[in-house]
Amino acid sequence: MSRELSYTEAILEATDQALHEDSKVMLLGLGVPDPKGIFGTTLGLQEKYGEDRVFDTPTAENGVTGVAIGAALTGMRPIITHQRVEFSLLGIEQLINQAAKWFYMTGGKASVPLVVRSIIGRGWGQGPQHSQSLESWFAHVPGLKVIMPSNPYDAKGLLTAAVRDNNPVVMLEHRWLHNTFGPVPEGNYEIQIGKAKIAQKGDDITIVSYSYMMVEALRCASILAKCGINAEVIDLRSIRPLDESTILKSVSKTGRLLTIDNGWSKYGIGSEIVSLVAEKRLKFLKSPPIRVGPNDVPIPSTRALANLVYPSTYEILKSVEKSLGKELLGMNWDNLPKVEDTPDKTFQGPF
Amino acid sequence: MKNLDPLKLYTDMLRIRFVEETISQEYSKQEMRCPVHLSIGQEAIPVGVSSRLTISDQIVSAHRSHAHYLAKGCDLKKMISELFGKVDGCCRGKGGSMHLFDLEGGQIAAVPIVGSSIPIGTGVALGLKRQKKPGIVVIYLGEGATEEGVFSESLDFAKLQNLPVLFVCENNLYSVYTPLGSRQDSKRSIIDIAKAHGISAISGDGNDVIEVQKLTSNAIIEINTHSTPFLLELSTYRWLEHCGPNFDDHLKYRQDGELSNWMERCPIKKLKLHLEKNHLINNRIENKIIEKIKLEISEAFEHARKSSFPDPTELFLHVYAPREIE
Secondary structure (H helix, E strand, O other), rough: OOEEEHHHHHHHHHHHHHHHHHOOOOEEEEOOOOOOOHHEEEEEEEHOOOOEEOOOOOOOHHHHHHHHHHHHHHHOEEEEOOHHHHHHHHHHHHHHHHHHHHHHHHHOOOOOEEEEEEEOOOOOOOOOOOOOOHHHHHHOOOOEEOOOOOHHHHHHHHHHHHHHHOOOEEEEHHHHHHOEEEOOOOOOOOOOOOOOEEEEEEOEEEEEEEEOOOHHHHHHHHHHHOOOOOEEEEEEEEOOOOHHHHHHHHHHHHOEEEEOOOOOOOOOOOHHHHHHHHHHHHHHHHOEEEEEEOOOOOOOOOOEEEEEHHOOOHHHHHHHHHHHHHOOOOOOOOOOOOOOOOOOOOOOOOO | OOOOHHHHHHHHHHHHHHHHHHHHHHHHHOOOOHHHHHHOOHHHHHHHHHHOOOOOOOOEEOOOOOHHHHHHHOOHHHHHHHHHHHOOOOOOOOOHHOOOOOOOOOOOOOOOOOOHHHHHHHHHHHHHHHHOOOOOOEEEOOOOHHHHHHHHHHHHHHOOOOOOOEEEEOOOOOOEEEEHHHHOOOOOOOHHHHHOOEEEEEEEOOOOHHHHHHHHHHHHHHHHHHOOOEEEEEOOOOOOOOOOOOHHHHHHHOOHHHHHHHHHHHHHHHHHHHHOOOOOHHHHHHHHHHHHHHHHHHHHHHHHHHOOOOOOOOOHHHOOOOOOOO
C-alpha cells in the first residue's frame, strides 16, 4: 500500500465510502457543504450524494444532536460534525443523557448508531475555547465509545468502524493531524474499536499515548533509540473501550509506564491507565508511573504562554530519565526539536 | 387509535383516569418505587390527539407520559410492570415511569429532561421522511419546555426541512411548583413563537376532547397537504402534585379555588354531559365500560406483581449494542 493520503483525505474517503455503502448513512453539521468542507473532510460529498443525505444545519448544536438521535432511532446512521469540540458541548445533554443510555434504558430494544466528529484545536492563538482536549469527559460515560486516531490509516479505519457501529461514537480529531500524510489503502476497511496498537516494540519502558501526542511519543522513541533505550509505544486508538490487556501486557514486560495525555492529566486518560496498572500490575513496576500532559491551566491565546502549556520533547525525555532512574547517555539536550504554535512550516493560519 | 366515536373517547379517557388513580392508590404500598408524574385532569389532549393517529404515526413524550402512552395504544401490562421494576416491563425495568416506550404501539421515546424530547421527535420525523416511511410525529411538550432553547432550535429545523411534525404543547400553567407568570412574560405567546418560525399554530381548550380531536384533524390535514409542521397549544391543568400520587393543594402554591375551578372543568365530566345530551350513554353502558376497564387494570397490576425482577446478570446487559441487533 504505497498510496499516501492526508488525514483529512482519509476521513473524506471513509465518509464517501460509508455513504456509498449504506443508504442510511447521512452527514450533517454546520458547514458540511461549504467551500471549506470541514477542513476538507466533507468536500464534494453533497454534490455526489445529494442534499437529502449530506446537508448543512442551523447553528444549533443541541437541536442538531437531538435530531441526529431521533433519525438514528428510525434506522438512519447519522454522522454529525463540530468544527471544534467546544461547540459539541452545546449538545452534551443529548449525547450523555440520551444517546449514551438509549440501548440500556430501552432494555436493548432500540439503539442510537451515531458518529459525532469533533476537532481539537491547538496553537495559532486559538485560546481558551478552541484548544481543549476533552476526551475524558466523553470517556467517563458508559454507553459512549471514544476514538482518537493518530494517523491517516487509523482515521479511515476507525471512522469506517464507527459508522458501522450501533452505538454513539465520539471521534476526536486533532487539528494538527489533519495535514499529516501516511499510507491508506483504497478499499474500505475497519480498525476494531477498543483495540490499541503497539506502534513500536520495546522492552525498557511503556509509553502510552494517542491522537496528536503520538507524534511526540514516536519522536521521543526514536531519540531514545539513539541512546540505547527501547521504548514500547502504545497508540490507544480508542479511549473507550480501553484496551486494558495490551497495556497490562506491555507494563508486565517493561516494568515502567509513562502516559502522554492530549488533555489535562488530572482526571485524565493517563490517570485511568495509571490506576489500572496500579490495581493490576503494581508488583511489576520498577519505578512510579509518570503522567505527562498539558499544564493544569486554561489554554491561553498568546504563543508566549501557550507554548508552555503542552509537553515538550524535552519534558517527555526528562520524564523517561526519571522513570529509568538514570541519565540518557549520549543525549544532546540542546539539539531537541522545538514545537512552536503551528504543526509545521506549511501552516499559515488562521486555524 | 383512529376513531370518531365519542363513546370510545370517553372510554379511553376513563381508562387513563382509572389507571392513574390506581397507581395513586397503590403507590403507598411501595411496590412501584420510581417517580411518577400522573396525568389526572389532562386526559383529553392525548385521547383527542391519538384518536386521529394511525399505527404508523409516532409519538414522543416527556416526564408525564402515562396518558400519551396509553392513548396511543401502547401496552398497559408492560407499563405497570415497568413501574414495578420488573423484567417484563417495557424497558426491562431499566427505564421506569419516565422512559415509557413501546415500538409496536408507536411511543418511540419518552425522556424526562425537559425539552430534550423535542429535537429527538424532530429527528424521528426526519428519519421517516428520508426513508419515505408513512406517518407523522407528534411531539408532546409542556409549556415549560417552550422555555428551553432547544424548542426554538427544533421549530427552526422542522420548518427548514418541512418535516411532518405536530407539536402539541400541553399548557398546564405550572413547571413543578413555579407558575407560568414567574417564568414567562404575559405578552409571550407560544403560538407566536411558532409563527415566527414560519409554522402555523393555533390554541384551544385542552379539556374538551372533541375540540382537541377537531384541531388535530385540521392540523394533520395541514401537515399532509402542505408538508409542513404544525403547533397546537392546548390549555389544561394538573390536579395532583408535580411528582407523586397525592393532591398537594395544602402547599398553597396555587391560588385558592384554582384547582376546584379546573376540577369543575374535568374533561371526562365535560364529555359525559355531551354524551348524555345526545343519548349516547346511560348507566348500564357506563357500568359495563367501567367494569371492563377495572378488570384490565387489576389484571395488569396482578401480572406486574407476579412478574420477576431482572436477574443480577441484567446489570451489565445492554450497555453497548452489538453489531447485529436483531
